[in-house]
Amino acid sequence: MKRAVLFDLDGTLVHSLPDIAAAMNRSLSAYGLPMHPEEDYKFMVGDGVINLARRAVGQRQDCFAQVLSAYRADYALHSRVNTRPYPGIPELLEKLRARGVFPCVFSNKDQGDVENVLHHYFPGFPFSAVRGRREGTPIKPDPAGALLIAEELGLSPQAFLYVGDSGTDMRCGAAAGMDTVGVLWGFRPREELTAAGARYLAASPDEILDLIQA
Numbered sequence: 001m002k003r004a005v006l007f008d009l010d011g012t013l014v015h016s017l018p019d020i021a022a023a024m025n026r027s028l029s030a031y032g033l034p035m036h037p038e039e040d041y042k043f044m045v046g047d048g049v050i051n052l053a054r055r056a057v058g059q060r061q062d063c064f065a066q067v068l069s070a071y072r073a074d075y076a077l078h079s080r081v082n083t084r085p086y087p088g089i090p091e092l093l094e095k096l097r098a099r100g101v102f103p104c105v106f107s108n109k110d111q112g113d114v115e116n117v118l119h120h121y122f123p124g125f126p127f128s129a130v131r132g133r134r135e136g137t138p139i140k141p142d143p144a145g146a147l148l149i150a151e152e153l154g155l156s157p158q159a160f161l162y163v164g165d166s167g168t169d170m171r172c173g174a175a176a177g178m179d180t181v182g183v184l185w186g187f188r189p190r191e192e193l194t195a196a197g198a199r200y201l202a203a204s205p206d207e208i209l210d211l212i213q214a
Contacts, residue, residue, distance in 0.1 A: 002212045003155055004102035004128065006146060006178065008164035009114060010045060011186030013089050013105070014121055017041055018082035020075065024056050027070035031063050042187040046166045048108040048139045072110070079113055080120045086185055088205035093125060095209060102128035104149050104160075108139045108168075128153060141168045143176035150176070161211060167196030181211060 010016045017038060025035040036044075036056065044055040053068040054061065096103045105127055107114050114132035118125075129149045131137075137145050150157050162173030165186020173180035174197055181200045182193030193201060202208050 002101065002161050002179070003159040004104055004150075004153060005096060005161045005163055005208065005212070006104045006106050006149060006173070008166070008169050009105055009107035009109060009117065009132075011042075011165035011188070012086075012163060012169075012183055014083050014085050014117060016079070016083040016117065017045070017187065019079050020045055020052075022081070023075040023078050024052065024067075024071050026074055027067050028056060030070055031066055033057060033060055033063060033067070045187065046108065046168050048133055049110055049113075075113060076116070079116055083117065083121065085121050086205070090122065090125075092205040092208060093122065096212075097126070099209075099212070101212060102153055102155075104129040104153070105131070106140070106145055106149060107132045109133060141171035141175060143172050146172060146176040146178065161208065163202070163208060165193075167192045170196035170198045179211075181208060 007013050021038040021041040028035050044052050049072065050068065053064055053071055057063050057067050093103050105114065105118065109132045111132035111134050114130060118127065118130060129152055131145050131149055133139055150160060157177035160178040161181055162178040163181045163183060165183045166188045170180045170182055170193055179199050181202050182198035184190055184201055184203045200211055
């Protein structure tokens with residue numbers, strides 16, 4: 001039985017794409033740059049805000065720093081407008097705690113944004129560890145942050161399920177020595193998850209409960 005579950009945030013616990021896309025499009029528009037359809041952001045997110053901004057500005061890398069700054073300010077104010085937990089996620093978290101399993105969050109989002117979203121959508125829920133992007137620690141797929149969470153909880157990586165919706169997550173979890181679960185309700189397709197070596201695929205949150213016992 002696994003002792004802990006390490007969750008990605010965007011595309012795994014919450015459907016945050018509408019707020020991310022809206023904040024970035026407002027930031028692009030402020031500098032006269034073309035905006036993108038919300039669906040396109042599924043393939044821009046997942047590798048941190050710096051990479052998101054670089055992808056969004058496209059050929060206009062001369063505007064990168066301004067758009068990044070504008071996005072960070074905008075998203076800090078508007079990260080909780082149309083974002084929603086995926087169906088079944090709040091119940092899954094409660095069931096994990098009831099079974100004595102430690103629910104953790106590891107995201108490439110900035111630390112403050114991670115905390116804002118979690119506090120709003122899962123108020124009072126006692127996550128065992130929460131780690132976003134922090135200075136001095138490389139972002140995913142580097143496993144350093146995941147290993148720091150394991151160390152913080154005093155658990156071996158083998159005691160974790162790593163649950164995410166992207167190839168970046170699958171590579172990070174595997175590099176950390178954790179069993180990986182690719183969720184099929186997130187931003188990226190099944191083919192990306194399997195190509196990145198997902199050990200398991202989950203079509204619903206309840207399937208993760210079954211994998212805890214595997």
